[in-house]
Amino acid sequence: MSAHAERQLKICDTTLRDGNHAVSHQLGHSDISSYAKAAELAGADLLEVGHGNGLGASSIQVGRAALTDREMLEAARAQLKNTRLGVLSIPGIATVERDLKPALECGVDEVRVAAHCTEADVTRQQITMLRAMDVTVKGMLLMSHMAPTETLVKQARLMQEYGAHAVILMDSAGAYTPAVVQDKVGALVEALDIEIGFHGHNNLGLSVGNSMAAVKAGATIVDVTARGFGAGAGNAPLELVAANLHLERIETGLQLFAALDAADLAESTFVKVIPTNDSVTIASGIAGVFSGFAAPTRRAAERFKVDPREILMELGRRGVVAGQEDTIIEVAMGLAEKNSLYDVI
Amino acid sequence: MYAQEGSIADPLRVAIIGTGNIGCDLLLKVMASPQLRCESFVGRRNSSPGIALATSHGIPTTAGGIDALAEMADRIDVVFDATSAQDALCNWKILEGLGIPVIDLTPAHLGRFCVPALNLEECLDEQNVSMVTCGGQAAVPIARCFSDASDGGLGYLEIATASSSASVGPATRANIDEYAFTTQRATYEFCQVDTAKTILIINPAEPGIVMRNTIAVPASEKIDMEALRVSVDAMEKRINSYVPGYRVVVPPVAVDDRIMVTIEVEGLGDWLPRYAGNLDVITCAAVAVAEGRAEARR
Numbered sequence: 001m002s003a004h005a006e007r008q009l010k011i012c013d014t015t016l017r018d019g020n021h022a023v024s025h026q027l028g029h030s031d032i033s034s035y036a037k038a039a040e041l042a043g044a045d046l047l048e049v050g051h052g053n054g055l056g057a058s059s060i061q062v063g064r065a066a067l068t069d070r071e072m073l074e075a076a077r078a079q080l081k082n083t084r085l086g087v088l089s090i091p092g093i094a095t096v097e098r099d100l101k102p103a104l105e106c107g108v109d110e111v112r113v114a115a116h117c118t119e120a121d122v123t124r125q126q127i128t129m130l131r132a133m134d135v136t137v138k139g140m141l142l143m144s145h146m147a148p149t150e151t152l153v154k155q156a157r158l159m160q161e162y163g164a165h166a167v168i169l170m171d172s173a174g175a176y177t178p179a180v181v182q183d184k185v186g187a188l189v190e191a192l193d194i195e196i197g198f199h200g201h202n203n204l205g206l207s208v209g210n211s212m213a214a215v216k217a218g219a220t221i222v223d224v225t226a227r228g229f230g231a232g233a234g235n236a237p238l239e240l241v242a243a244n245l246h247l248e249r250i251e252t253g254l255q256l257f258a259a260l261d262a263a264d265l266a267e268s269t270f271v272k273v274i275p276t277n278d279s280v281t282i283a284s285g286i287a288g289v290f291s292g293f294a295a296p297t298r299r300a301a302e303r304f305k306v307d308p309r310e311i312l313m314e315l316g317r318r319g320v321v322a323g324q325e326d327t328i329i330e331v332a333m334g335l336a337e338k339n340s341l342y343d344v345i
Numbered sequence: 346m347y348a349q350e351g352s353i354a355d356p357l358r359v360a361i362i363g364t365g366n367i368g369c370d371l372l373l374k375v376m377a378s379p380q381l382r383c384e385s386f387v388g389r390r391n392s393s394p395g396i397a398l399a400t401s402h403g404i405p406t407t408a409g410g411i412d413a414l415a416e417m418a419d420r421i422d423v424v425f426d427a428t429s430a431q432d433a434l435c436n437w438k439i440l441e442g443l444g445i446p447v448i449d450l451t452p453a454h455l456g457r458f459c460v461p462a463l464n465l466e467e468c469l470d471e472q473n474v475s476m477v478t479c480g481g482q483a484a485v486p487i488a489r490c491f492s493d494a495s496d497g498g499l500g501y502l503e504i505a506t507a508s509s510s511a512s513v514g515p516a517t518r519a520n521i522d523e524y525a526f527t528t529q530r531a532t533y534e535f536c537q538v539d540t541a542k543t544i545l546i547i548n549p550a551e552p553g554i555v556m557r558n559t560i561a562v563p564a565s566e567k568i569d570m571e572a573l574r575v576s577v578d579a580m581e582k583r584i585n586s587y588v589p590g591y592r593v594v595v596p597p598v599a600v601d602d603r604i605m606v607t608i609e610v611e612g613l614g615d616w617l618p619r620y621a622g623n624l625d626v627i628t629c630a631a632v633a634v635a636e637g638r639a640e641a642r643r
Binding site for chain 1 (some may be wrong): 603
């Protein structure tokens with residue numbers, strides 16, 4: 001534990017990456033440019049930018065983005081000095097030659113390589129390569145509520161072994177409670193030599209509490225977005241995490257008022273609807289389904305005249321993970337057939 | 346000596362190199378084929394589960410890798426390579442010199458692409474046949490249906506494949522970029538499309554999810570929906586002749602911003618449970634190529 005003592009808590013602002021889910025990946029050049037400037041002033045350690053599912057993800061399957069990866073990264077890069085520029089890369093979606101290398105040419109400082117929480121070995125290729133290139137690289141375990149603590153420790157150790165500088169536990173479905181966060185984050189902090197981070201979602205209204213619980217358990221990286229801008233019920237809001245850290249006198253490099261300003265700016269520009277909980281996002285949290293499924297589920301429910309909550313519960317039973325958005329339509333069609341409201345075309 | 350069930354008098358003599366999930370499933374399918382006889386199951390570790398499987402069926406094995414295989418060159422008509430993209434390249438350098446044809450199940454793409462439903466006949470004389478990828482075998486035929494039903498070609502098409510975690514072995518995981526490139530290249534080769542993209546998702550649910558593939562194009566593409574329906578239906582039947590568990594679960598439909606088809610592949614449950622159709626779709630295709638060669642030489 002003592003080796004961890006001197007580490008300062010770092011804030012990763014993923015407004016311009018995870019937030020992109022909330023607007024179907026339609027963030028534009030001026031949105032990115034103006035917010036990047038605000039994040040720099042707020043003192044975030046890292047600003048993550050891109051399609052909601054990361055590099056190379058613009059697709060029919062998970063949504064097509066308004067801008068190319070390069071356009072997004074260049075817009076942010078121009079505004080950043082102290083805040084570092086980050087990207088998300090999911091092997092199976094992003095490839096080294098087509099996506100990762102061009103991103104590095106845009107001046108990316110850090111790559112977070114993500115895999116579903118039981119599949120860490122698919123990150124080996126990218127993590128070892130980035131480490132060899134001397135790029136800061138972190139591992140992310142997606143949908144981590146789906147695996148028990150021992151499994152997460154094993155998977156995180158693999159990422160450490162490949163050369164990751166940190167491992168971030170993702171609560172992609174917003175399904176955690178503070179007690180579970182403490183248990184899982186605490187176990188990772190104990191078992192690993194590298195830094196541990198936490199990425200919360202608000203489906204059960206616990207994103208801030210969970211983030212604070214992670215910090216108490218020894219996490220030294222916390223992911224936030226302005227106004228919780230993000231998939232489904234949204235993320236841990238930057239301004240609320242900043243306020244709580246201020247009250248607890250935990251040093252992060254964040255400037256409290258500048259962080260509040262950044263969130264205000266986001267609301268006045270691209271946050272069209274402030275994420276909140278409704279029956280769909282709550283069902284998503286209960287079913288343990290990736291928050292990014294909320295919007296396509298609403299669309300499919302409307303198209304096939306079925307209850308979106310039933311779609312989500314069925315998806316939960318099937319154990320679908322991020323990237324399997326096509327399954328939503330199959331499930332919706334199946335439910336419609338069952339309800340006999342839908343004539344097969 | 347051993348006898349494989351129901352074998353004909355003069356079967357094609359094959360060897361399988363690579364004893365992982367693909368190699369094991371392939372072995373069981375080769376054993377079930379009267380036209381093929383497995384002369385050797387070639388691995389690198391005597392303790393591997395694959396070697397144990399082969400031994401339990403009385404199939405000759407070696408842990409001597411490609412060198413051991415090269416020594417028995419005169420007894421082998423065809424080699425199935427079920428190793429990894431990197432190893433397949435090294436193996437091919439040796440086997441090419443020995444004049445032994447290879448049916449390559451890795452994404453190395455060293456020879457002509459073969460998807461039996463699309464071009465089996467054209468591949469029977471090739472020295473190196475590339476079986477694309479499991480996702481490619483499952484999805485490219487449907488991509489071809491989209492291409493055929495389009496007005497002179499497609500601007501954009503994408504393939505999203507989800508396979509169960511237990512069925513995706515270490516070689517595939519280490520070759521995940523090669524998987525994407527090879528699937529895309531095969532899509533370009535068999536279809537008229539400007540840009541193709543693939544997404545591979547590994548799903549950890551237990552019991553495993555049945556291998557599924559969604560092929561989609563933007564709604565803005567000009568597609569003759571009736572022609573697409575007829576063509577997808579015919580393609581499903583053609584593939585069923587060598588992959589019995591291949592089925593369309595979402596027939597051509599326009600939803601939101603896209604026109605899509607979803608197919609599932611259930612396996613025979615030979616090596617892994619039936620959900621692992623990603624093994625069957627490529628091993629059955631590879632066996633179809635070998636059987637085609639066996640028939641062609643008659």
